[in-house]
Amino acid sequence: MTEPTITQPQAPVRSEGYWxxxxxxxxxxxxxxxxxxxIGLMLAVWIFSPxxxxxxxxxxxxxxxxxxxxxxxxxxxxxxxxxxINKARPFxxxxxxxxxxxxxxxxxxxxxxxxxxxxxxSDFLQPPSSRHWLGTDELGRDVAARMIHGTAVSVKVGFVxxxxxxxxxxxxxxxxxxxxxxxxxxISRIIEIVICFPVFFLILAIMVWLEPNILNVMIVIxxxxxxxxxxxxRGEFMRIKGQDYxxxxxxxxxxxxxxxxxxxxxxxxxxxxxxxxxxxxNAVLVEAGLSWLGFGVQSPDPSWGNILRTAYDSLNVAPHLxxxxxxxxxxxxxxxxxxxxxxxxxxxxxxxxxx
Amino acid sequence: MLGYIIRRLLLAxxxxxxxxxxxxxxxxxxxxxxxxxxxxxxxxxxVSIRVYEDLRQYYGLDEPxxxxxxxxxxxxxxxDFGPSMSTDRRPVWDKxxxxxxxxxxxxxxxxxxxxxxxxxxxxxxxxxxxxWFDTVSSTVLYAxxxxxxxxxxxxxxxxxxxxxxxxxxxxxKSDDYAQLTALGKMADLVKHYTxxxxxxxxxxxxxxxxxxxxxxxxxxxQDYVRTARAKGLTERHVIMRxxxxxxxxxxxxxxxxxxxxxxxxxxxxxxxxxxxxxGRLFFESMMxxxxxxxxxxxxxxxxxxxxxxxxxxxxxxxVDPRIAYD
Numbered sequence: 001m002t003e004p005t006i007t008q009p010q011a012p013v014r015s016e017g018y019w020x021x022x023x024x025x026x027x028x029x030x031x032x033x034x035x036x037x038x039i040g041l042m043l044a045v046w047i048f049s050p051x052x053x054x055x056x057x058x059x060x061x062x063x064x065x066x067x068x069x070x071x072x073x074x075x076x077x078x079x080x081x082x083x084x085i086n087k088a089r090p091f092x093x094x095x096x097x098x099x100x101x102x103x104x105x106x107x108x109x110x111x112x113x114x115x116x117x118x119x120x121x122s123d124f125l126q127p128p129s130s131r132h133w134l135g136t137d138e139l140g141r142d143v144a145a146r147m148i149h150g151t152a153v154s155v156k157v158g159f160v161x162x163x164x165x166x167x168x169x170x171x172x173x174x175x176x177x178x179x180x181x182x183x184x185x186x187i188s189r190i191i192e193i194v195i196c197f198p199v200f201f202l203i204l205a206i207m208v209w210l211e212p213n214i215l216n217v218m219i220v221i222x223x224x225x226x227x228x229x230x231x232x233x234r235g236e237f238m239r240i241k242g243q244d245y246x247x248x249x250x251x252x253x254x255x256x257x258x259x260x261x262x263x264x265x266x267x268x269x270x271x272x273x274x275x276x277x278x279x280x281x282n283a284v285l286v287e288a289g290l291s292w293l294g295f296g297v298q299s300p301d302p303s304w305g306n307i308l309r310t311a312y313d314s315l316n317v318a319p320h321l322x323x324x325x326x327x328x329x330x331x332x333x334x335x336x337x338x339x340x341x342x343x344x345x346x347x348x349x350x351x352x353x354x355x
Numbered sequence: 356m357l358g359y360i361i362r363r364l365l366l367a368x369x370x371x372x373x374x375x376x377x378x379x380x381x382x383x384x385x386x387x388x389x390x391x392x393x394x395x396x397x398x399x400x401x402v403s404i405r406v407y408e409d410l411r412q413y414y415g416l417d418e419p420x421x422x423x424x425x426x427x428x429x430x431x432x433x434x435d436f437g438p439s440m441s442t443d444r445r446p447v448w449d450k451x452x453x454x455x456x457x458x459x460x461x462x463x464x465x466x467x468x469x470x471x472x473x474x475x476x477x478x479x480x481x482x483x484x485x486x487w488f489d490t491v492s493s494t495v496l497y498a499x500x501x502x503x504x505x506x507x508x509x510x511x512x513x514x515x516x517x518x519x520x521x522x523x524x525x526x527x528k529s530d531d532y533a534q535l536t537a538l539g540k541m542a543d544l545v546k547h548y549t550x551x552x553x554x555x556x557x558x559x560x561x562x563x564x565x566x567x568x569x570x571x572x573x574x575x576x577q578d579y580v581r582t583a584r585a586k587g588l589t590e591r592h593v594i595m596r597x598x599x600x601x602x603x604x605x606x607x608x609x610x611x612x613x614x615x616x617x618x619x620x621x622x623x624x625x626x627x628x629x630x631x632x633x634g635r636l637f638f639e640s641m642m643x644x645x646x647x648x649x650x651x652x653x654x655x656x657x658x659x660x661x662x663x664x665x666x667x668x669x670x671x672x673x674v675d676p677r678i679a680y681d
Contacts (some may be wrong), residue, residue: 193373196660200622201637201653205378208641209385285503289623292505293638308509312627315513322513326506334501 022270025346032342038335045148046155050074053113053145056091056098060108067091069098070111115142117149117302125318135320137310139300146302147324153303154332157218157287158280164222166276169229170265176230177237178260184234191227199224203286207295214287214303217296221283232275236268274344281336288329304328356679360669367661371654375431378653379424382646388416389440389644414440427650436651441640447647450636451655457527458621458632464552466610469560474606477567482594484572492564500561505623508554512627515550524550525629551628555621559613566609570602577601604675611667 016024026032050073051058058070069091090096102108113133121140128135134143176187203220210216240246241264249259290296291305292312299306304325311321390410397403411417415426430437436447476496480489516524523529527547535543574580575598583597584590621634629635633652640648671678 189369189373193370193377196370196374196657197377198653198656198660201656202378202381204622204638204641205381205385205649208644209381288503289505292623293626308506312509312512315509315517319513319518322510326510329506330502333503334498337501 018267018270022343022346026339026342029342029345031338032345035335035338035342038331039339042151042155042332042335045151048074049148049152050076050111052111053115053117053142053148054111055114055116055119056087057102057108057110060098060102061106062090062102113142113144113148115145117141117145118300119145125314125321127318127320134324135318137307137318137321138314141300143307143321143324146307147304147328150302150304150307150325151328153214153287153291153297153301153305154284154329156214157221158283158332158336160218161221161225161283161287162276162279164219165226165279166229166272168223169226170233170272172226173230173233174237174260174265174268177234178241178256178264180238187230187234191230194224195227197224200286200289203290204293204295207290212290212295212298214297214301217287217290218283221286225279225283225286228275228279229272232272233268236271237264240264240267270343270347274340274347277336277340277343281333281340284329284332284336288325356672360665363665363668367665370661371657374657375428375650375654376424378650379420379427382644382649383420383423385644387644388414389646390414390416392644393442427647431654437647439640439645439648441643441645441648447651450648451633451651454631454633454636457630458625458634461548461552461555461621461630461632464548465555465559466613468552469556469563470606470610473560473563474567476564478571478594478599480564481568481571481575481598482590489568493568496561496564499557500565502558504554504558505627507557508550508624508627511550511554522546522550527631551624551630554624554628562613563606563609567602567606570605571598574598574601600674604671604678607670607674608667611663611665611670 026036045052050070054070054073056069056073058068060067060069067087069087072087090101091098099114115132119141121136123132123136123140125138126132126136126140132142132144134147137143137146172187172190176184176191202224206220206223207216210220237260246259246263249263254263287296287303288305288308291303292309294306294309296305297303299310307321308325308329311318311325314321388411390407393410394403394407397406415423418426427437436451438444439447439450476492480492483489512524515521523546527544529535529543529547532540532543571594575594580593580597583593588597621630621632622638623634624630625632625634626638633656636648637652639645640652
């Protein structure tokens with residue numbers, strides 16, 4: 001008996017992956033990339049906000065030693081640093097005013113805005129000047145510093161709330177689409193109930209109940225804004241579950257859970273991602289609206305919504321306060337919309353330009 | 356057709372029940388009740404506790420939640436929303452009825468204007484795709500669509516109402532409304548409606564125009580449009596009779612779906628413009644924990660949403676005989 005010759009299987013030519021194709025298409029879309037850049041900028045502003053606006057220098061020499069107070073603040077504000085990261089001696093004292101005490105001849109690199117977002121002064125409702133670039137609010141706080149630190153809220157709200165919504169929506173939508181029948185009927189009914197709720201009413205009702213802070217706002221938006229995602233996922237699962245590779249997976253005896261999450265979900269995710277992107281834009285909007293009504297982020301914590309509220313309350317005396325939050329909210333929403341459009345066009349070029 | 360309607364209406368019952376149950380639970384589990392809020396001002400703690408207990412009994416808040424929900428459903432079956440739990444203690448229906456018209460008129464006005472403007476724009480830019488009008492209007496509409504209504508409203512109030520002092524922005528009528536002549540009353544109403552109607556309308560308008568344009572482009576690519584052109588019909592005839600009528604179906608659906616969104620999404624704008632509508636009533640009832648009013652408003656809005664979707668679905672066969680329900 002001769003041993004059968006084993007021919008080495010030829011490695012198949014790897015075609016370009018799905019996500020690579022999508023990314024290549026997004027890259028080509030100039031408006032989408034502009035949106036992505038704005039979103040990236042917002043992220044950067046959020047992460048480095050203490051380096052952009054605080055009342056202590058980034059690097060300075062004080063009484064013969066080097067200090068990095070604002071850098072430490074980056075870690076403190078993110079709560080990522082270990083507990084022992086603390087500002088060095090004179091800079092952690094509340095009565096220490098770096099702007100007064102530092103020797104002007106010594107070396108110091110200051111942040112762009114030399115004000116802290118909570119720092120009050122007696123210059124109430126001042127128009128923009130070289131001292132306060134965007135003016136001050138009713139408590140004499142620097143609006144530019146508050147805008148920069150308010151970015152955090154808008155960034156976090158979008159991602160966290162849509163993370164929650166995506167989790168609920170994908171699981172429920174996936175179950176409904178995969179199993180069909182009775183499960184589908186029950187889940188579709190639940191989706192319909194949540195859709196028929198005037199969502200803003202529901203959010204308001206829950207926000208009266210919960211303590212108004214950013215975490216609760218994110219949870220509530222996440223709990224109420226998942227219906228679109230669920231419907232997309234359901235549709236995609238229904239479309240994909242009949243395809244050959246899923247049937248093949250069944251024949252191989254692979255469990256339902258594995259088929260749902262490893263075989264179907266990755267292929268169903270792209271259209272859902274579009275829905276999530278638009279959802280983020282909406283979440284930013286809802287948060288700003290809630291904060292405007294007084295149910296969202298509470299003063300003194302800055303958010304674009306409550307800065308807009310301050311502006312609305314003092315329209316007659318301080319018109320300059322109106323524009324920064326309006327432009328910021330508009331740009332954020334526009335950026336997510338542009339990115340969403342670009343993603344949708346990239347996923348399915350047939351849909352190009354549909355609203 | 357009739358069977359379809361009945362089936363849809365029957366399906367709406369569990370949905371409505373679910374909505375009322377969730378709302379009832381959410382507002383009743385929330386800390387603080389109307390009795391507590393209304394006794395907050397009493398300094399003497401003994402008096403305050405006694406009044407609090409009396410009020411709870413008066414409103415029936417000492418009953419278990421389940422029983423109260425049953426009572427609420429029972430009253431609803433008799434189309435009675437009960438008395439409100441605010442300090443004026445008027446029937447809920449009276450409070451809502453006087454708020455209904457400001458909101459509904461606004462919604463209808465905004466829907467009408469946005470359709471009347473958006474459809475011609477959409478058709479024209481689709482018919483002349485990629486010409487200058489199409490390019491300009493597409494860009495402008497996209498920008499308008501991306502500006503959130505309340506973000507547009509605040510600078511608008513600042514410029515038009517405060518700095519230029521052209522239009523009022525607080526409420527629906529001026530303080531001296533009763534003394535005005537009939538013509539003056541009209542002018543006053545128009546002035547008060549202008550700003551808020553604009554803020555309600557432009558977003559929907561931009562959305563509709565983009566939507567109509569897209570559908571028109573889709574339809575104009577069809578074979579029957581080519582046939583119509585080939586047999587020598589005028590371009591006007593092709594666009595209006597062959598193109599537009601077929602692009603109308605999705606627009607009809609959108610109407611049904613967007614009307615509730617306009618009503619439900621009006622809380623911020625109504626509070627901003629101090630508008631005596633349902634959105635602001637909801638906000639006020641939320642603040643004073645006026646349970647019956649909140650329940651009634653949620654119920655009515657949910658009904659409107661369901662009705663809107665049903666009407667949209669029913670209008671399909673009207674505009675497109677190819678669709679029929681069995």
